[in-house]
Amino acid sequence: MQSAIQTEPSATAAFSGWTTRRWLRAGVAGTLLVLAVLGSLGGWAMWRTSEITTQLVDWRSPALIDAMRVEQALVNQETGIRGYGLSGRSDFLQPYAEGVAAEKAALRRLRPLVEGDTRARADLATVERLAGTWQRRIAEPVSAADAQEAIALSTRRATEGKSAFDALRGAMTRQQGHLQSERERAVQDLRRAVTLRNWMFAVIAGVIALVAVLVFEGLRRGVTGPLARLGTAAREVAGGRFDRSLVGTGPADLRQLASDVESMRRRLVEELQFSEGARRLLDEQTEDLKRSNTELEQFAYVASHDLQEPLRKVSSFTQLLQRRYGGQLDDKADQYIAFAVDGANRMQLLINDLLAFSRVGRVHNDHQTVDLEGVLDRTLDALSVSVEESGAEITHDPLPTVVGDSTQLGMLWQNLLSNAIKFRSPDRPPRIHVGAVSDGGVWEFTVTDNGIGIAPEFQEKVFVLFQRLHTKDAYPGTGIGLAMCKKVVEFHGGTIGIDPDYKLGTRVVLTLPAAGSAPAGEREARA
Known part of the structure; x- marks a missing residue:
């Protein structure tokens, strides 16, 4: 008992490394082997039934029929000889002649049919021997004599002829009885073979159905079931349940697939955590950027109002100096005043251009x-x-x-x-x-x-x-x-x-x- 318990885990461990392909190959090979055995048994049952049917149709029944035809032919001969011997009328010889021809034809067909049966050959030999004795002693002499002589010969040999033909009749009865018993035995064999064949095919159909059920159940438990559970878990992960662990079952390759998908899930969780951190950092930077943009807008407002006013004063007074004292001072003073006026104008133009640049995409966005x-x-x-x-x-x-x-x-x-x-x-x-x-x-x-x-x-x-x-x-x-x-x-x-x-x-x-x-x-x- 202890050894059996110790052996079971090792066997389970041995099969745990099998992949889906290996399981399928083993299953297909086993199924083909079972089907081959069942097919062989079914073929044997069909061959046995066909053999007995052939024996019955080609040998037993024709042999019995031809034996009965031999008997009928000999009876016709005896009837013709007896009528000719009693009446002397030659028309009674016509049934005799037809019986001789029918006997020869029936014997020609019967001999090959009983070739393989020792008792049937012995029965046929006895019938032919007794028929030959009766024909030599009674039929042939009577049929060859004229009417008066035939009547006299028939009278002298009446007792001998009766006993000879009775012996022949008994031999033919025994022959037909043996052939009939052989035929009935063949019929019984055929019935048993047909019954065996039907049961065999019923068992084959049951085994095929059982194999189909086992294959379906094996695929469900080993392939479709694990794949369905893995697909359900993967869809749950895809739906947002990133904490859902993926556990693989079934063959080794499906467990490896589940392990790979689980590794991918963990990597995605790590990436999502990193992305979430990056998003939070980006949100913080966006808030900082919004505050910076607000400060820039405030700066632009200051530049457009607070800085413009003193600049306009500088520009206005330098222009007044230029108009009032232009030409009254020396050339150097006029040059300095011109520099001041030009600098103030360019500063005002630069501020206006900067304001226009800052408004692009912010103020005009229609x-x-x-x-x-x-x-x-x-x-x-x-x-x-x-x-x-x-x-x-x-x-x-x-x-x-x-x-x-x-x-x-x-x-x-x-x-x-x-x-x-x-x-x-x-x-x-x-x-x-x-x-x-x-x-x-x-x-x-x-x-x-x-x-x-x-x-x-x-x-x-x-x-x-x-x-x-x-x-x-x-x-x-x-x-x-x-x-x-x-x-x-x-x-x-x-x-x-x-x-x-x-x-x-x-x-x-x-x-x-x-x-x-x-x-x-x-x-x-x-x-």
């Missing part, structure tokens, strides 16, 4: 359908003086409708076109063209001029805040225009850059989403 044709026309009206003074020629392709803020897009066109006019070549009037090409859900715009161009090493730097490539004496400005353009374009979900392959001036390339696709600023606001 996304709607914008007709760029109308925006460009208003921009050209605002730049009409510069266009007229410079002799600029500005052309454009048909401009589409986009989604965005009309004020910011107006600032975009104004900065791009004013830059193209400002940085014109001194030896030719400016020629500016605004192009528009549709590329799926995006419009690509180009602003091309024939001005002084931008060196390749500065084509990225021009979009940086306060980045200037020239002195204020050569080209006035604050260095904020292109930085503001970049901020406007990116706020609308587009891109902007300088075409490095264009060498005849400057070509600014920018993209904006077409009407029907939400810009980046609006997507962020919805998020």
Whole structure:
């Protein structure tokens, strides 16, 4: 008992390492073996039934029938000889002749049928011997004699003929009895074989049904059940129950799959915990950023009000000094006063540009359908003086409708076109063209001029805040225009850059989403 208890865990441990494929192979092999055995037994039962049926149909029954035909033929011979011997009428010889022919035919069929049966061969030999004796002693002499002689011969041998034919009749009765008993034994064997065959096929059907039930139950317990439980647990984890442990059952590969999924769940839990911490940190940083933006807005308010007032006083008084004492002091004093006036004006312009830059995406954020044709026309009206003074020629392709803020897009066109006019070549009037090409859900715009161009090493730097490539004496400005353009374009979900392959001036390339696709600023606001 103790050894049996010790053996069971080792056997369980041996089968615990089996995979689903190995279980299926073993199950299929076992099922095929059982089916092969059952098929062999069923085939044997069918062969046995067929053999007995063949023996009964081809040997036993025909042998009995031919034996009875031999008897009938001999009876016909005896009847014909007896009638001829009593009456002398030759017409009685016709049944005799037919009986002889029928006897020969029946014996010719009967001999092969009893070849394998010793007793049947002996019975047939006795019948043939007695029939031959009767025929030599009685039938042949009587049939060969004339009518008178046949009557006399029949009378003399009547007793001998009767005893000889009675002996022949008894031999044929024994022969038919033996053949009948053999046939009945074959019939019994056939019935038993049929019964055995039917029971065999019933057992085969039952075993097949049992095997099907066992296979179904084995698949349910070993494959579908563990997979269903693993799938249920995985769906619970996917539904948010990340504390749900995944325990594998069944074959080794399904347990390994459950272990892998459990490892993935633990990794996801760790990642979620890390993401939750990162989210909290991001929320804190977002709050800090909101406070910083509030402070920047307050700073912008101070810059637009508190700083503007003293700057206007400095600018006003320096201009009064310039108007009142201009020409009364020496040249150096006039130069100093001019420096002060210019510095105050540039400081005021710089503050206004900084305020405009800070308002992009914060103050003006009214996304709607914008007709760029109308925006460009208003921009050209605002730049009409510069266009007229410079002799600029500005052309454009048909401009589409986009989604965005009309004020910011107006600032975009104004900065791009004013830059193209400002940085014109001194030896030719400016020629500016605004192009528009549709590329799926995006419009690509180009602003091309024939001005002084931008060196390749500065084509990225021009979009940086306060980045200037020239002195204020050569080209006035604050260095904020292109930085503001970049901020406007990116706020609308587009891109902007300088075409490095264009060498005849400057070509600014920018993209904006077409009407029907939400810009980046609006997507962020919805998020």
